Amino acid sequence: MTPDWTWHGGALEAAKRHFGTGDRPWLDLSTGINPHRWPGSDTIAIDWHRLPEREALADLEAAAAAHFGTAPHYVCAVPGSEIGLRLVGQIIGGSAHYVAPSYRTHGEIFAKMIPVGRSEAKDTEGTLLLANPNNPDGCLTDTGQLQARKGWLLVDEAFADCTRAISAAPKVSDDARLILFRSFGKFFGLAGVRLGFVVGPPVLLDPLRALLGAWPVSAAAIAIGTAAYRDRRWIEAMRAQLDHEAVTLDTVLLRHGLAATGDCPLFRLIETDNARGLFERLAHAAILTRPFADQPRWLRLGLPGSDEALARLAGALAHG
Template sequence: MSDRWTWHGGGLEAAKRHFGASKDGGDWIDLSTGINPHPWPGAGAAEIDWRRLPDPETLARLETVAAACFGVDARHVCAVPGSEIGLRLVGQMIGGTAHHVAPAYRTHGEMIAGSAPIDADAAGQHGGTLILANPNNPDGRVIGSRAMQALLDGRGADGWLLVDEAFADADPRASIAASVGDDIRLIVFRSFGKFFGLAGVRLGFVVAPHAIVAKLRERVGAWPVSAAAIAIGTAAYADRDWTTAARRRLHTEVAALDAVLVRQGHRPIGDCPLFRLIEVADGQALFERLARHSILTRPFAGQPQWLRIGLPADADARARLETALADG
């Protein structure tokens, strides 16, 4: 199998070409990502002036509204065109000796040259700069607020705690973003697309001490994100009623996914409501069996016993998943 599907989620068109038509005639279901299958519904109605460059006032408004959701002052927030770019730019700025918790996002190991991988259980045993995700991908592990504070306290004078909170909007109780301050060596990265189900908007945020934010603004330039990202992001973050309902819905639906997995003999792993991980004898074989039912999931080259399954959009998708899991 090509690493086309082990590199990251997505690749639906490639899967269609490779695996062909479904054995049961259904449309493809993409469960390979951790993106909310119920996107924020207002994107199509957003008013976007495509004739003008985004102005500073609208960008500042976006950052202010997002900052309120993160529980921080807007002076600590910088919008970027996707959290991955924010991770890479900040990594270049920080440099030095670093460790990254693995397995996690491949980007974490590439942010700072020479960063060494460590197990999650060993994260508190290393000083210096530490990079991790909370919730983590792909295992959905969530580190509680007290444990996160202990990791922050253990950085020392020369280290930073760099926390990728791409999935934190689904359940913000473990977020450490509110601890960001000018005299604290903490930087948090947030993603818009996953929780709001609009990954194509390409919008993320770096939450950091003001001195880091100022340097980052120099690097991203005057127009870091598009007019569309500003308009959609501002309206979505301001929609608190939708956010509350979406969190409730995600937890209800991931419980239904857990029930499907348990009925089929699997133990769902993880606390992030946007996906679950399972361990099987041969993850690639199960990936290919599900693909023959036109269900795309996420295998992992380095952990061949793992398969990550995103949240199905509805009861019909869950039923198709259960049928495919049982066929073997």
């Protein structure tokens, strides 16, 4: 199976080349990105002529901080949470443990990465990195128990927007050795904006800002992100909608003998002996899902996003 499909989701062009489904439109369920993007991005005027103003960046970080539940001086905007992860790894340095299985990039952040199971994490010393909710299985971790460890605790909260109560953002402080990573594009359905945030104490954010330089994110990211984070009505309505659509997806999967063994409002993880065959069957129907090279029985599916797309998935599952 080509690495393009097992490294990250979204390798749509590679799938088109390999499976050759002609002009048929593809349904991309491989990424875990909200299929319903925040609608305000189409109406915001972007000043492409000027460099982003420092005050506008501060306003974005304040809007994000209010959404996360922390103070603005603990929030630093970055051009995507993955870049934030990699830069923080450079700043802290040394080796680290990371909870596996998880987001594949986690194994590349530090000079030496040592995988541990979730039950072993609390007994490690030094830097520990995990995702909460976890990707790809959606498992939740009580990060409060892990803060008693010796060393930095790094928590990738890329999918935390779907359920506000799970975030550790209110626990970030000057004294806590706690760093969070937040993604804008997944929940707001605007991954192409390339916007993320590092949430942590100034002792970490000050050198991070020095690495990022004067204009860390684009004028478009600032304008769209600021407005989206302040759209409380849309955020609350979308959380409820995603929960409903995820349950509806569960019903379709169960109808075809596929129960979710891992879940998050933005995706479902199924486990089956024929995961590779199912991936290829769906791909021949121009439906891209997410397989895993190191877990051949796993397949992750994002939300279809419409009744038509859900019916298309159900039809492909039925004709196996």
